[in-house]
Amino acid sequence: MKNRSIDLFDTTLRDGTQGEGISLSSEDKMRIAKKLDQVGFNYIEGGWPGSNPKDMDFFKRAADHTFEHARLVAFGSTMRHGNTPQTDPNIQALVRAETPAVSIFGKTWRFHVHKALGIKDEDNLNLIRQSLSYMKENGKEVIYDAEHFFDGYKDHPDYAIATLRSAAEAGASALVLCDTNGGTMPHEVSEIVRHVVSEFPDVTIGIHAHNDGELAVANTIAAVESGCRHVQGTINGYGERCGNVNLCSVIPNLQLKLGYDCIAPEQMERLTSLSHFVSEVANVAPFDHQPFVGKSAFAHKGGIHVNAVMKNPSTYEHMKPEVIGNKRRVLVSDLSGKSNIQYKVEELGIDNEKCAEKIPEIVQTLKKLENEGYQFEAAEGSLDLLIRKITGEWEDLFELKGFRVIIEKDERDEVRSEATIRLMVNGELEHTAADGNGPVHALDSALRKALCKFYPEVDQMQLSDYKVRVLNEKDGTHARVRVLIDSNNNGTSWGTVGVSENIIEASWEALMESMAYFLQHQKITIEKEA
């Protein structure tokens, strides 16, 4: 039986950046590469120095860093027909990248050999052989990426195998079968990989899947089950079109469900934070419903599910969230009942005995507010305030006396937004004004200004997300709107909600609750420490 150890090859920094909306600076790439190394990846593909001059800058920086686990890889194509390796700019850029390993892609599909390269079958085999041999002579480990392998194989199996043969003979350490267009089905992957493995029993065979059929994870698993031991993909599945295969799903499936060895258990626990880190650096909103590592991956909403999960999580969870560094969440909504609130009260650390008799009142208040358009699933800050107010665990730290917002557009088409606020804090009236680039920003600035005098810590917290949903759209401009605001402070984040027919009032409510939540929790922390 084959060994069950898998080589993980990450290409977030190269193929991942082909995704629409993904752009990484060299600095971003360095930060991600260091994390990937810590989590135990075997290879990190950093870029294509021959195609993108920016990538050379990254390889220069990376040369000064010592990676613990990973080998750094530069990517490029086989040389151009008519060149020698010595005169081919792409091959020479690969040498200059000074990485221990390179991955070189070549053509498998005769359609591409003839149409895209405009050369003969045999010429393509020579390009592969010469390009790889030259890199080997230059002391590099060479990984061969067989572009369009599955489409090429289906068109002409013998030629597809012949291209791999050229790469193997030139000394490739791995032959990677790419489903470049992403449309191959799992049963085809299984069949084709089994044939390739039987042809090359002594070379590592790899898989590089794309998600155009929403089958990339299944195709990767099928390939491994059929004998692949080298897996390429990206964090969160970033990549061109529908993305590359998502390694955050492949790794737990292979290791925790199928018993392959990918990374150490303590590295597995960092998978969720790795996923979030990469989305932060790439400045892409994390996908909450992402399997394994998403915020909603272990979130329970239906009352029956919550009730059962509280007795035994395996009733509605396929695995333990902690193993991959994620956590269980219970959502409060009009689909939920008392058990959701009970769970929430415990989570918030509110005195349970005092609370027990208030639970019916809390449930009733929630139902009433949700009927009015409030939603607390993503507004745990507002839910916390509401429960504390009903259970008497709450103290008003400031009181609004009034606000006014003026938005003016003049003849020169310039727009100005100004907010004035009157607040009462500790018996003192504070009257402030501020401009903003919109009315909500102006209100936010004026509120901070007013509170800052009494609670200078408000400057630490930041608003990180602002969402607006029109509830009864059909009512046109006098529809009710719901505003959700996410805030954070030192890595802790909380959401708050406001609802009104007036968008400014709804925004104000969410804004004010955000500050109230923050101040309340600062106070609790200080009291605990004292």
Next chain:
Amino acid sequence: MKNRSIDLFDTTLRDGTQGEGISLSSEDKMRIAKKLDQVGFNYIEGGWPGSNPKDMDFFKRAADHTFEHARLVAFGSTMRHGNTPQTDPNIQALVRAETPAVSIFGKTWRFHVHKALGIKDEDNLNLIRQSLSYMKENGKEVIYDAEHFFDGYKDHPDYAIATLRSAAEAGASALVLCDTNGGTMPHEVSEIVRHVVSEFPDVTIGIHAHNDGELAVANTIAAVESGCRHVQGTINGYGERCGNVNLCSVIPNLQLKLGYDCIAPEQMERLTSLSHFVSEVANVAPFDHQPFVGKSAFAHKGGIHVNAVMKNPSTYEHMKPEVIGNKRRVLVSDLSGKSNIQYKVEELGIDNEKCAEKIPEIVQTLKKLENEGYQFEAAEGSLDLLIRKITGEWEDLFELKGFRVIIEKDERDEVRSEATIRLMVNGELEHTAADGNGPVHALDSALRKALCKFYPEVDQMQLSDYKVRVLNEKDGTHARVRVLIDSNNNGTSWGTVGVSENIIEASWEALMESMAYFLQHQKITIEKEA
């Protein structure tokens, strides 16, 4: 050989609403149900009347509508132990829903039978038998959902089969195997489904997959390839935790890649618009990288890819995007788009010859505006104005000199919104003011007041829809927002768009364009008639 016709069962309105952040009103549900019917779904599961009173409202509305293709389904659990069907509130709610079909879920896994229900194996079989028989007696088609089927089967195959036997004997038209926790692997699905199909050769077997392992599409395909002919899932894969299986991926895979019959080709072409429609109604940002139907699914960024695709799309596309109503996009060049504009110009009835030379300017302007966050797919009114302005087919019927909006909240918690507007119409300055229940409503009222004197017909038109989307949510309260307004007059409707960091300015822009479009087209109509 089995027939290759698949029954499609959509549960977006029921299981889909278990997803975090998904909430649908009865009105929303009706709109989605009508679309699903048009696209050719066989079953539409509308809700759980026994658990959520709001759902009963939907079934009442739906009873007044005639669906062309679909049978409406109400969902519920087997009756509670100790009740009779006549006294069980959940079973009675199912009867009262007055749908032609019901789906009833029951327990497969002995762990759940013992722990969650606290009853004996045999009692559970009786609950299934009695609940289903009663619904059959009430003239319903009954679909049986075997909850946790795969986990239950792995624990005790004979008992799992016995639960299906009870359902089949009670007259279920389909036995649906649910991977409730979403952690089953494709090879397990294949094996288990094959066994079930061999045990029940004369009953339709169904699959209900969840995406916790990012394998829901693969599991559904594996089930169909092993003999399932009934497929449950949701549009865009909405659903609890990581979601249900995404039917927008299952349908093209089954029909276009594997040759099963799901829907007619002209219905297949509506798949992309169905996906976008559901995300709009659910107010969830569409996932651009979604396979098949996503905005990026056929978007090419890399230079080599773009070059090759322009020569022959099959070089880097696994299928033709038009088949599912999607389209190819080229991200680095503005070579695409001209033909779309040409098409649009014809549609708008603008003089084509005058227009031809302006097309590059129109394309360039559109690209620039789309970069700033404008979107014209749902704002054809604004697109019409833009094209008319560039081609000189436009006349300014009013000019803004300035507006001011004041929103005040006082100590008694009362909020007041007032707008003042200065407009120049036919060389005359009009200065008006109006209150509103929010700032946008106030602006709308003041604008109508000002225009009414010159164009009394503005009173005929109405704003019917108002939507707000925050574009760069991570920028908090100074993010850019896009406002979409739909208006109508005598059954004709048009959309307009505004974008700004200031939500009032964005709303103003969409509002003003709506009126400008209306007045322009009134004028064109009058001129034609004259």
